[in-house]
Amino acid sequence: MSLLVVGSVAFDAVETPFGKREKMLGGSATHFSLAASFFTNVRVVGVVGEDFGQAESEVFNKRGIDTTDIERIEAGKTFFWRGRYEYDLNTAHTLDTQLNVFADFKPKLSDAAKKARLVFLGNIQPDLQREVREQVKDAELVALDTMNYWIGSVRDSVIKTIRGVDVVIINDAEARQLTDEASLIRAARKILSWGLRALVIKRGEYGAALFTKDAYFALPAYPLEAVFDPTGAGDTFAGGFMGYLASQKEFDEAAMRRAMVFGSVMASFNVEEFGTERVARLNYDEINARFRAFKQITHFDDAPFDVIAAV
């Protein structure tokens, strides 16, 4: 088993300036696992209710994602989120959240799940993230995501959990909130000092940055004329990042940088259509074409200024 993800499987109702969907498959573990499935074997630990049917299972099955560890509670309903994006698409306005079966979610890992080589702890209560982390002692790389809600309410637990993982993948506002630092670079250095191998900062339309002990890497976002639905972009990025790493023998700086690009590639596709629609039908030619586009977008000649040669 290569990559394990623990997180939410949900139904989303989303309205953007481009249209709306009343009920579509969503959740952090869903977006993550779909993106990662192009690069490695993925297993999901999560919980759903009786309303989670064959059509939803099919989305996972078609991508070969192992859903054995998705618990199904017949007496309950699946986590539901309703949100609306305004004109600029940067901020989601939550209109309704029904935790349902997710309210009592206690991740249960099968023996197979405990043998995962890489683990992604999606955005759930940090104590639960730590419980999962303690069950995957042999994992070579464990990453986590978190959010402003947990940082604001149980910050100490968030930091304690971070101290037990290898990689943190969060957005810039969360990094600043977590450290009380206005400077993102200073915030990043502080978070790294909690014992991480790497810190990934997602910056939405501005791209993403990778901080390691000795290096800094920054990548712009793919230039899309229109973002159709940003829901799940962050988890899709993490899925591409972790999925690609799982395909590699070593998690060195070079591999992490390529993983940043594949994360950005997958996220750029995710926002082109509603929910999981675009990523679910991606193929390798499309993925690699966009990888090459990122190379084009960022390339410049390694030619420092030569006073003598100047006109």
Add this chain to the structure above:
Amino acid sequence: MSLLVVGSVAFDAVETPFGKREKMLGGSATHFSLAASFFTNVRVVGVVGEDFGQAESEVFNKRGIDTTDIERIEAGKTFFWRGRYEYDLNTAHTLDTQLNVFADFKPKLSDAAKKARLVFLGNIQPDLQREVREQVKDAELVALDTMNYWIGSVRDSVIKTIRGVDVVIINDAEARQLTDEASLIRAARKILSWGLRALVIKRGEYGAALFTKDAYFALPAYPLEAVFDPTGAGDTFAGGFMGYLASQKEFDEAAMRRAMVFGSVMASFNVEEFGTERVARLNYDEINARFRAFKQITHFDDAPFDVIAAV
């Protein structure tokens, strides 16, 4: 003569969280010409008052900048601006603006100035920019900057002026305001369609992007732990960009991309200290070391995903 800049020469009073200066040399033409002077010969067209003394002239002279076309009005005072930056340093709060001799500024170009190979029209009234543009008919490349004030008050004149130049260098908010487009990519395409060879969008701490008819290039900002004083960063970027281009025989895509990097290099130094202090004493080793750092920061292997080789 290689590069001509028309713009403000000013005194600034600036307060940042790190300290304050009551009167220091500033202005768009000052920051621009200092940065450009490392790459080419620069001539400034501007106006100053009787308070502009030997110490200020020395800053230009030391960098070999030709100030013959800076008009000196003995009965007047130099343009003065007072501003304060808050904790996050992203927004300047203007506390006082005294246009003084700048209020009646009518750029006067000497014969030598009219022969410039490249011209930068700094942020002045767009009708004046157009008057200057018409006097440099043989220039190979003319670029301009503008600002929210002109876009809001004389938008048609701004657009008319843009239609007469080759390159526009503005920030992302100005691009959106100019086109009424929320999507930066769409805004950029629209501005490009007004007949430009290239559009440069400055994004502050997120770097800068270059739009040409067939390509897109994006570069992150240099990762500074602390921005000391952002005053003049945009003009310093433009100075590095245009100065480097002036050192090149051709203004092709590759040269423009390297110019983007040198612009970013110079801007990153500018914000490390107050006003012109850091750039005024730069040397080529420092400039090229930071150019190489940008290459490090943005590099990743050109290695698309290989399903067969995956672990």
